[in-house]
Amino acid sequence: MEPNDFFTPVxxxxxxxxxxxxxxxxxxxxxxxxxxxxxxKAGGKRLRPAFALLAARMFVDDLDEIIPLAVALELTxxxxxxHDDVIDNSQTRxxxxxxxxxxxxxxxxxxxxxxxxxxxxxxxxxxxxDMISILxxxxxxxxxxxxxxxxxxxxxxxxLKNYLRRIERKTxxxxxxxxxxGALLTPASQAEIAALQKYGYYLGMAFQVTDDILDFVAxxxxxxxxxxSDIKQGIITLPTIYxxxxxxxxxxxQQWLSSAQSCIEQADHIVDLVIDAGGIDYAYYAAQxxxxxxxxxxxxxxxxxxxxxxxxxxEFISERNY
Amino acid sequence: MEPNDFFTPVxxxxxxxxxxxxxxxxxxxxxxxxxxxxxxKAGGKRLRPAFALLAARMFVDDLDEIIPLAVALELTxxxxxxHDDVIDNSQTRxxxxxxxxxxxxxxxxxxxxxxxxxxxxxxxxxxxxDMISILxxxxxxxxxxxxxxxxxxxxxxxxLKNYLRRIERKTxxxxxxxxxxGALLTPASQAEIAALQKYGYYLGMAFQVTDDILDFVAxxxxxxxxxxSDIKQGIITLPTIYxxxxxxxxxxxQQWLSSAQSCIEQADHIVDLVIDAGGIDYAYYAAQxxxxxxxxxxxxxxxxxxxxxxxxxxEFISERNY
Numbered sequence: 318m319e320p321n322d323f324f325t326p327v328x329x330x331x332x333x334x335x336x337x338x339x340x341x342x343x344x345x346x347x348x349x350x351x352x353x354x355x356x357x358k359a360g361g362k363r364l365r366p367a368f369a370l371l372a373a374r375m376f377v378d379d380l381d382e383i384i385p386l387a388v389a390l391e392l393t394x395x396x397x398x399x400h401d402d403v404i405d406n407s408q409t410r411x412x413x414x415x416x417x418x419x420x421x422x423x424x425x426x427x428x429x430x431x432x433x434x435x436x437x438x439x440x441x442x443x444x445x446x447d448m449i450s451i452l453x454x455x456x457x458x459x460x461x462x463x464x465x466x467x468x469x470x471x472x473x474x475x476x477l478k479n480y481l482r483r484i485e486r487k488t489x490x491x492x493x494x495x496x497x498x499g500a501l502l503t504p505a506s507q508a509e510i511a512a513l514q515k516y517g518y519y520l521g522m523a524f525q526v527t528d529d530i531l532d533f534v535a536x537x538x539x540x541x542x543x544x545x546s547d548i549k550q551g552i553i554t555l556p557t558i559y560x561x562x563x564x565x566x567x568x569x570x571q572q573w574l575s576s577a578q579s580c581i582e583q584a585d586h587i588v589d590l591v592i593d594a595g596g597i598d599y600a601y602y603a604a605q606x607x608x609x610x611x612x613x614x615x616x617x618x619x620x621x622x623x624x625x626x627x628x629x630x631x632e633f634i635s636e637r638n639y
Numbered sequence: 640m641e642p643n644d645f646f647t648p649v650x651x652x653x654x655x656x657x658x659x660x661x662x663x664x665x666x667x668x669x670x671x672x673x674x675x676x677x678x679x680k681a682g683g684k685r686l687r688p689a690f691a692l693l694a695a696r697m698f699v700d701d702l703d704e705i706i707p708l709a710v711a712l713e714l715t716x717x718x719x720x721x722h723d724d725v726i727d728n729s730q731t732r733x734x735x736x737x738x739x740x741x742x743x744x745x746x747x748x749x750x751x752x753x754x755x756x757x758x759x760x761x762x763x764x765x766x767x768x769d770m771i772s773i774l775x776x777x778x779x780x781x782x783x784x785x786x787x788x789x790x791x792x793x794x795x796x797x798x799l800k801n802y803l804r805r806i807e808r809k810t811x812x813x814x815x816x817x818x819x820x821g822a823l824l825t826p827a828s829q830a831e832i833a834a835l836q837k838y839g840y841y842l843g844m845a846f847q848v849t850d851d852i853l854d855f856v857a858x859x860x861x862x863x864x865x866x867x868s869d870i871k872q873g874i875i876t877l878p879t880i881y882x883x884x885x886x887x888x889x890x891x892x893q894q895w896l897s898s899a900q901s902c903i904e905q906a907d908h909i910v911d912l913v914i915d916a917g918g919i920d921y922a923y924y925a926a927q928x929x930x931x932x933x934x935x936x937x938x939x940x941x942x943x944x945x946x947x948x949x950x951x952x953x954e955f956i957s958e959r960n961y
Binding site: 423430440444453461 | 750752755757759766767772776779782783785790
């Protein structure tokens with residue numbers, strides 16, 4: 318089964334979301350329009366819209382009302398991606414064209430703000446204060462996650478708790494909210510909404526753990542970015558946390574991971590040591606653990622074909638590219 | 640009359656706003672808390688809360704319901720200030736401690752997002768979709784303003800229309816929205832809300848034109864930042880636009896203003912040429928023009944002591960530090 322097959326029950330609606338993403342970025346400033354829609358045109362899995370639509374489809378047939386939410390969720394996600402792109406100084410310092418690099422930096426900042434505000438405008442249309450509160454709260458927590466990640470860079474003392482808090486905020490919360498809000502707009506019961514919210518949360522955790530594994534083992538083609546990009550930025554994820562604890566070469570690992578320069582220069586060696594120490598296997602078990610928790614939530618939901626889909630997605634998530 | 644006297648009718652409420660600003664930034668991440676409250680502790684005129692409170696006081700005595708809005712407006716403003724602080728590359732390149740400068744940059748980005756989301760959470764509490772829509776729309780326009788300013792830097796072709804669009808988005812809109820939303824939460828009529836919205840708009844325009852004058856003529860102590868900081872960043876404001884058109888030395892001005900290096904190196908000379916060309920006087924008339932337009936809106940409002948206050952504020956704005 319291919320990933321896109323999971324979304325077949327909402328394929329038509331995802332098409333509408335896709336075309337709505339661009340039309341909802343609507344500024345007369347052509348450079349802002351270009352920058353903001355650039356990422357949209359680059360495509361993507363549209364996971365968050367898909368989860369909102371699937372969650373709603375469990376309870377209603379007509380998903381027209383869910384479309385603006387689905388678009389807003391993807392825009393919120395994109396705003397965080399654009400802000401992630403705000404180039405760190407070390408990268409821009411390599412460049413020669415300084416005005417251009419300054420311009421790129423600032424434009425990313427404001428384009429991210431613009432996209433987030435566009436998403437807000439869409440959610441405001443629902444006239445539901447609870448949805449805005451959830452979105453504001455999620456956005457604050459995403460910021461916290463980014464800062465925890467920033468503070469944890471090159472920090473070899475970082476433990477499991479820090480890692481889980483980070484990926485919860487970075488990934489799990491917005492997927493969780495996607496499931497929750499999708500169901501919130503239907504006649505689903507409180508218990509059903511809560512189960513979908515938790516399903517999204519655990520699935521998001523599994524998804525990010527798997528993403529962090531792929532950063533070690535996948536090819537650049539699969540990733541769409543250089544392999545070991547986390548290590549190169551000093552971001553210590555689950556496989557590394559495990560290796561730092563159990564590797565016979567942990568002193569060497571500690572030394573390399575503490576400095577920005579050696580994280581870049583020794584990235585390949587660090588990756589080898591982490592894999593040799595069993596870091597990938599450990600993380601793989603963690604992903605399976607969260608997948609199991611996600612699946613368990615489905616038992617509180619009506620037994621529909623969509624429920625089966627959600628079960629299959631969770632299994633696929635932790636098996637990606639293995 | 641001192642600026643603070645204008646706000647005497649809402650002085651008690653402004654006190655509450657002041658103490659609420661910090662308590663509304665509420666993260667367990669101490670560094671984010673510190674960064675986000677740093678700007679609050681630095682103080683400020685709290686213009687936006689003051690206008691929201693004054694606008695509401697025209698129609699109701701009890702302003703308890705307006706306080707969260709007033710806090711949210713100041714937080715929205717602060718979020719834009721924090722994002723303005725995201726250090727441009729040329730500045731950080733001067734530094735020696737690269738990890739530290741990287742860290743400052745990213746933290747400003749996420750702290751700004753965090754503060755904006757906090758403000759959103761507050762406004763969500765009103766359960767009024769129109770308020771969220773207005774806030775989202777304003778936020779998008781503020782982004783556009785920043786980008787127009789960015790694109791216009793070092794551009795000697797920039798004209799009056801570009802300048803007015805820029806300051807509208809940078810300053811006038813949020814002051815306008817402050818007056819509008821303050822009145823929106825009271826029994827004010829649509830016409831009265833519209834008059835206050837326009838008053839805030841024209842006052843904001845006058846305020847920013849005057850701010851741009853002060854950047855040329857005020858001391859560093861008054862400004863709280865280096866004099867001629869606009870010129871040094873290649874930001875072409877009204878006095879310069881005028882001088883570029885009429886100065887006998889406009890070719891020299893054009894040459895200097897087109898390059899980042901000469902904007903910094905020749906800043907003092909540029910300031911002298913702009914003043915000699917009558918750029919300050921021209922901008923001063925523009926500020927008076929907007930002040931007159933602001934005052935005219937007050938005739939559509941009930942004749943209360945607050946109306947008189949708003950009239951005095953508008954006069955003071957365009958006479959600041961002359």
